[in-house]
Amino acid sequence: MGNLSYWSVILLYVVIIGAFYLIAIRPQKKKEREHQSLVNALEIGDSVLTSSGFYGVVIDIVNDDVVIVEFGSNKNCRIPMQKGAIVEVEKDEA
Numbered sequence: 001m002g003n004l005s006y007w008s009v010i011l012l013y014v015v016i017i018g019a020f021y022l023i024a025i026r027p028q029k030k031k032e033r034e035h036q037s038l039v040n041a042l043e044i045g046d047s048v049l050t051s052s053g054f055y056g057v058v059i060d061i062v063n064d065d066v067v068i069v070e071f072g073s074n075k076n077c078r079i080p081m082q083k084g085a086i087v088e089v090e091k092d093e094a
Contacts, residue, residue, distance in 0.1 A: 035087075038086075038088075038089055039083040039084070039086060039089075041089070042058055042061065042067060042083065042086070042089060043058070043061075043091070043092070044058055044059060044060065044061060045057065045058065045059075045092035046058045046089050046090065046091055046092055047089070047090040047092070048069060048086045048088065048089050048090075049086070049087055049089075050069070050081065050085050050086060050087065051085045052085070054071055055071070056069035056070055056071040056079075057069065057070050058070075059078065062080060064083075065082055065083055065084075066080050066081070066082060066083070067080070067081060067083055067086075068080050068081075069081055
């Protein structure tokens with residue numbers, strides 16, 4: 001009879017770990033994949049929203065991790081930033 005209780009405890013742990021995976025880990029990984037595809041599709045001229053809440057326009061793509069974003073209407077504020085700091089992209093329609 002003692003053997004049965006060990007298996008039920010192991011089964012309970014498996015169910016809890018499976019539920020945790022379905023509730024927490026899987027949706028987070030999906031969100032990361034969506035963000036990565038969004039960032040990989042960045043092009044010069046796209047309007048972006050940064051994680052700090054600033055809107056700007058991509059004016060140059062330096063490498064796989066860094067873009068230069070221009071902020072403001074006077075065209076004087078150009079800041080290099082990581083692509084990971086971009087949370088939203090609106091494609092240039094021109």
